[in-house]
Amino acid sequence: MYDGGKIITGIIIFLLFATFPFYYNIGKAHVKPDPKLDTPVIKQLKEKKCVESKAYMRANHMQLLDKWRNQALREANRTYRNEEGKLFEISLQNTCMRCHSNKQKFCDECHNYAEVKPYCWDCHFVKEAKEGGAAK
Amino acid sequence: MSMDRREFLKIAGLAGLGLGIGAGASGWIFSRGLEASDFIPSPGALTAKRWAMVVVLSKFKTEDDYKRVIKACHKFHNVPDIGNPKDEIKWIWTDTYEHVFVGQENEYLPEAFKEKPFPLLCNHCTNAPCVRVCPTKATFKRKDGITMQDYHRCIGCRFCMAACPYGARSFNWRDPRPFIKETNPTFPTRTKGVVEKCTYCVELLEKGEMPKCVQASNGGLIFGDLQDPNSEVRKVLSENFSMRRKAELGTGPSVFYIIGGGEEDV
Amino acid sequence: MFEKALVGGRRYWTLVAVLLAIIGIGFLVYLKQLSYGLGITGMSRDVSWGFYISQFTFLVGVAASAVMLVIPYYLHNYKKFSKIVILGEFLAVSAVTMCILFIFVDMGQPMRIMNVILHPTPNSILFWDSVVLTGYLLLNIIIGWTTLQAEWKETAPPKWVKPLIYLSIPWAISIHTVTAFIYAGLPGRHFWLTAIMAARFLASAFASGPALLILLALIVRKYTSFDPGREPILAISKIVAYAMVTNVFFFLLEVFTAGYSQVPGHLGSFEYLFFGLEGHGKLVPLMWISILLAFIAIVLLVIPTTRRHETTLTVACIAVFISLWIDKGFGLVIGGFIPNPLERVFEYWPTLPEFIISIAVWATGFLILTILYKIVVSVREGIGPGEPVH
Numbered sequence: 001m002y003d004g005g006k007i008i009t010g011i012i013i014f015l016l017f018a019t020f021p022f023y024y025n026i027g028k029a030h031v032k033p034d035p036k037l038d039t040p041v042i043k044q045l046k047e048k049k050c051v052e053s054k055a056y057m058r059a060n061h062m063q064l065l066d067k068w069r070n071q072a073l074r075e076a077n078r079t080y081r082n083e084e085g086k087l088f089e090i091s092l093q094n095t096c097m098r099c100h101s102n103k104q105k106f107c108d109e110c111h112n113y114a115e116v117k118p119y120c121w122d123c124h125f126v127k128e129a130k131e132g133g134a135a136k
Numbered sequence: 137m138s139m140d141r142r143e144f145l146k147i148a149g150l151a152g153l154g155l156g157i158g159a160g161a162s163g164w165i166f167s168r169g170l171e172a173s174d175f176i177p178s179p180g181a182l183t184a185k186r187w188a189m190v191v192v193l194s195k196f197k198t199e200d201d202y203k204r205v206i207k208a209c210h211k212f213h214n215v216p217d218i219g220n221p222k223d224e225i226k227w228i229w230t231d232t233y234e235h236v237f238v239g240q241e242n243e244y245l246p247e248a249f250k251e252k253p254f255p256l257l258c259n260h261c262t263n264a265p266c267v268r269v270c271p272t273k274a275t276f277k278r279k280d281g282i283t284m285q286d287y288h289r290c291i292g293c294r295f296c297m298a299a300c301p302y303g304a305r306s307f308n309w310r311d312p313r314p315f316i317k318e319t320n321p322t323f324p325t326r327t328k329g330v331v332e333k334c335t336y337c338v339e340l341l342e343k344g345e346m347p348k349c350v351q352a353s354n355g356g357l358i359f360g361d362l363q364d365p366n367s368e369v370r371k372v373l374s375e376n377f378s379m380r381r382k383a384e385l386g387t388g389p390s391v392f393y394i395i396g397g398g399e400e401d402v
Numbered sequence: 403m404f405e406k407a408l409v410g411g412r413r414y415w416t417l418v419a420v421l422l423a424i425i426g427i428g429f430l431v432y433l434k435q436l437s438y439g440l441g442i443t444g445m446s447r448d449v450s451w452g453f454y455i456s457q458f459t460f461l462v463g464v465a466a467s468a469v470m471l472v473i474p475y476y477l478h479n480y481k482k483f484s485k486i487v488i489l490g491e492f493l494a495v496s497a498v499t500m501c502i503l504f505i506f507v508d509m510g511q512p513m514r515i516m517n518v519i520l521h522p523t524p525n526s527i528l529f530w531d532s533v534v535l536t537g538y539l540l541l542n543i544i545i546g547w548t549t550l551q552a553e554w555k556e557t558a559p560p561k562w563v564k565p566l567i568y569l570s571i572p573w574a575i576s577i578h579t580v581t582a583f584i585y586a587g588l589p590g591r592h593f594w595l596t597a598i599m600a601a602r603f604l605a606s607a608f609a610s611g612p613a614l615l616i617l618l619a620l621i622v623r624k625y626t627s628f629d630p631g632r633e634p635i636l637a638i639s640k641i642v643a644y645a646m647v648t649n650v651f652f653f654l655l656e657v658f659t660a661g662y663s664q665v666p667g668h669l670g671s672f673e674y675l676f677f678g679l680e681g682h683g684k685l686v687p688l689m690w691i692s693i694l695l696a697f698i699a700i701v702l703l704v705i706p707t708t709r710r711h712e713t714t715l716t717v718a719c720i721a722v723f724i725s726l727w728i729d730k731g732f733g734l735v736i737g738g739f740i741p742n743p744l745e746r747v748f749e750y751w752p753t754l755p756e757f758i759i760s761i762a763v764w765a766t767g768f769l770i771l772t773i774l775y776k777i778v779v780s781v782r783e784g785i786g787p788g789e790p791v792h
Contacts, residue, residue, distance in 0.1 A: 052170065052173070056170065067175075069288060071175040073284065073286055073288070074276065074284070074286060075175065076177055076278060076279070076280070076338070076342065077175035077176055077177055078177065078178040078181070078339075078342045079175070079176045079177065079178045079179070080173065080174075080175055081173060081174050081175070081176060082172075082173050083170060083171075083172045083173050085172075087176075087179075089178065090175075093321075093322065093323075093324060094322055119327070122327035123287060123324040123325050123326055123327050124324045125319065125321050125324065125325070221446065221447070221448075221748065222441075222446040222447070223441050223446070223447070224446075224447050225447075231744055234745070235744040235745055235746060236744070238667075238743075238744065238745050239666065239667070265588060265589050265590075268525055268526070269526055269527065269528065269587075269588070270523065270526055271517075271518050271523050271526040271528040271529045271532070272514075272517040272518055272520075272521045272523060273521050273523050274517075289514070289517055289521065290510070290511065290514075291509055291510065291511050291512075291514045291515060291517050291518065292440070292509050292510015292511045292512075292514075293505075293508070293509055293510075293528060294450045294451060294508075294510070295526070295527075295528050295584070297447075297450040298450060298451060298585075298588055298591065298738075298739075299588045299589075299590075300590075300743070301589050301590025301591075301743050302590075302743060303447075303448070303742055303743045303744050306447055307440070307447065307450060307510065308439065308510070309439055309440050309441030309445070309446075310438060310439040310440075310441035311439060328438075328439035328440075328441075328510065329439060329440065329509070329510025329511040330510060330511060331510075382590060385589040385590055386589065387589060
């Protein structure tokens with residue numbers, strides 16, 4: 001083999017790089033995310049249901065939020081009529097976070113686990129959160 | 137089967153393209169789902185064909201009249217007070233006649249008039265230069281004439297700031313949050329790197345409320361539909377002489393100034 | 403062919419290492435800008451574009467100037483440019499890359515840059531600028547690389563390059579026209595609102611770009627075995643002379659319109675730049691240096707003896723480059739913002755971090771140029787049995 005040393009070094013560097021996620025996370029015990037729904041507002045709800053079904057929200061809340069913001073801000077449609085015909089004011093801060101006031105135990109729980117960092121919180125507040133409240 | 141490097145690259149490229157199209161298509165399929173839901177304007181919202189504002193200068197008598205209006209706006213919208221002119225952010229502010237109506241100054245005007253502050257805000261131009269230049273439609277025109285700013289989409293190129301002939305736009309040169317004394321928890325802040333300005337309080341109009349500055353002005357600011365002949369703005373405009381800033385540029389500003397004239401004092 | 407960039411002498415690697423070090427420092431400062439925000443620069447609410455955008459504007463001109471070699475060589479069959487035309491094309495590659503980087507470091511939300519493509523907005527000049535700049539970059543990479551490869555293999559370039567070369571001519575004009583339109587279409591900015599802006603941009607581009615090219619050709623000749631020859635340099639120096647005179651003429655047209663009409667809006671920025679306004683005059687010395695250098699350059703370029711003499715030509719080219727850099731890479735953009743739309747004066751001066759980031763972008767461009775020119779020189783050294791090989 002020509003330049004065997006260089007090639008083998010190259011392969012080793014590549015393997016080290018490609019397997020980085022594995023050895024970087026060795027020893028970090030990951031707890032299964034367990035989002036909490038026990039906020040005072042939710043506890044008082046008679047029918048504990050979000051704007052859409054739990055399954056839909058779990059899978060598609062990001063697409064729904066994206067549509068919400070475009071409709072509210074760009075199309076002046078600030079009311080959402082869900083599958084059952086119920087009306088909701090479109091507002092992350094005033095509608096979503098009114099029930100889910102426990103951002104850390106609800107949003108961050110899964111977002112941290114999945115290593116996603118939505119920039120919602122750069123601008124939107126969480127009422128009871130401490131200063132900043134950014135997803136860390 | 138043997139293949140040379142060129143052929144391998146071609147096949148690999150095509151395969152990559154195929155994968156990309158497949159991933160895109162599946163994303164599209166999975167993102168659909170809700171059929172019956174829809175979006176509607178909020179019931180009870182104030183609507184208009186063309187929102188406009190009239191500044192009745194005679195109603196601004198004391199320093200407090202200006203301060204109250206500015207504070208109402210800036211407090212509600214979480215506008216930071218950074219405290220230096222370089223990084224300053226303002227939605228509504230004041231300046232004197234010679235700076236507001238550039239080129240119309242006249243050294244023989246009454247001294248009191250020369251020093252009188254004029255409230256300034258975004259003119260929500262009919263033919264807005266900022267909307268024309270924005271490369272992402274982050275700033276855009278609503279059907280009711282409001283020039284809106286989408287902070288989610290703004291890339292912070294600041295072309296709109298160069299285009300605005302009224303200096304109505306502010307850029308977040310740094311994180312605004314540490315400079316907001318009391319935050320209004322019902323309204324978001326902005327993040328560093330986006331442009332912001334007055335929005336005629338769209339979020340309040342859609343709840344059936346007048347803009348904050350109008351509410352706080354004790355009649356100094358009148359807000360209404362320019363296309364409705366029976367609206368209050370049309371009434372005051374038909375009864376008084378009014379001016380608009382730099383109307384000669386063809387921007388069609390929708391903020392009108394009634395400067396003394398028929399009123400008792402200036 | 404790229405492997406030629408991987409072998410080189412000590413001087414080559416030292417240069418590459420120094421440039422990489424500067425880029426590294428600049429990158430660290432950029433990370434700081436990313437976390438703090440653009441407030442780290444001298445830009446403000448009133449002067450909302452500064453050093454970055456003015457460097458971008460200047461470098462678009464440098465990029466467009468490649469066409470001044472392409473036209474004589476490909477349209478008029480001026481064979482003497484055969485060796486040097488590739489230097490122009492690769493200079494364009496380096497300059498456009500710097501342009502794109504300068505726009506990028508100027509953005510408040512750089513991670514959202516793809517919004518320009520995701521939400522295409524044909525009424526925005528910035529949208530078209532991104533289209534023409536990327537197009538011009540691709541054109542010059544493809545044309546330069548293919549023709550050089552053909553030269554290396556000692557064959558004729560493939561036929562499909564010809565149409566691309568012809569396309570690159572109007573495209574070069576378009577990049578600087580569109581860049582001028584960014585400024586020339588804004589109501590309320592009197593200094594920029596002028597129909598002659600694009601023409602002025604092109605004139606200054608065809609002076610500053612070829613002047614830089616002469617300097618680069620002389621440097622390449624000094625440190626490598628590659629000799630572009632005397633005649634092409636003399637031909638380019640004539641281009642610089644004509645373009646520089648045209649540029650100054652256009653500038654004087656602006657001065658006349660503002661000065662004779664006496665319209666305050668038109669006068670404001672000129673007053674600020676050359677005499678200072680309301681006690682503010684940070685740019686005044688720079689602007690007069692620019693005028694002085696332009697004057698020296700024109701004298702040296704117009705007199706045939708000094709234009710043909712290499713030392714005086716070098717001085718003239720340096721003077722052209724610096725004069726136009728001050729004029730377009732600083733005064734034109736900053737001057738347009740002062741006084742502001744409310745006729746108030748708020749000044750601007752770049753900060754140290756802003757300056758370091760800018761230097762790093764220049765270093766990136768120079769690194770690309772170094773590597774591309776190294777390949778050109780190595781290819782040239784490999785061919786032509788009559789030529790000495792160092």
